[in-house]
Amino acid sequence: MRIATYNVNGVNGRLPVLLRWLEETKPDVACLQELKAPDEKFPLQAIQDAGYNAIWHGQKSWNGVAILTRGLEIQEVGRALPGDPEDLHSRYIEAVVNGIHIGCLYLPNGNPAPGPKFDYKLAWFERLRQHAAGLYSLKQPVVLCGDYNVMPQEIDVYKPERWVNDALFRPETRAAFQELLEQGWTDALRKLYPEEVIYTFWDYFRDAYGRNAGLRIDHFLLNQAMEKRLVTAGVDRHVRGWEKTSDHGPVWIEITDK
């Protein structure tokens, strides 16, 4: 079974790319971020025609998350992180598919830092940690995946020295990610490839993709029951080379069926 996460950077603007990728790689589950569309403009018909069911949590212009499944039943179990009723950003949706708990998240960017946006990022991170603690302790397998907007270590940045003051790489941000991991979560790609340079994002500027000037910011965290089923993982980096593509590449894990 394949589970993927993909920050599409506009689900309607990138629809041909999304459909081409679904057709080519046929993930059983696809978690999407940055829909940039309100609920009523989610392209459900095209996604159904491609053979997928979907749940989504949209928002006008910004953010937005969705979970797609290839013929599998989706039981939605939550949307929006608990802990702040004033937070109206659509950044989280959670479902159970085939007995697997799947949280799909789009963590705030946080720039410029310091400032209110960075404060919001850290506060969102804290709410995620609180929610994740409960998820981690479940006996069922749990996947917490998406765009974390964090490079966990220097190896995850093409030029770490240029990013030390950026909201994605500041000490507070990396510490927050580390605290999350300390609940017991496994960073699936880093676990499988401890020494590899792996990127999931390449800026549109200055031919960042051609120069492989990338960042690893899209992650799969697995609880113990899920880690036992982990077989392999990867990044569909060639998708980043397509016309009219997102600045992120899709990331995926392959797990045993039971």
Next chain:
DNA sequence: ATGCCGTGGAAACCACGA
């Protein structure tokens, strides 16, 4: 060191992204 590119939405520019 940087929004140089790109999206969405409103208004013919601006907010936002990483």
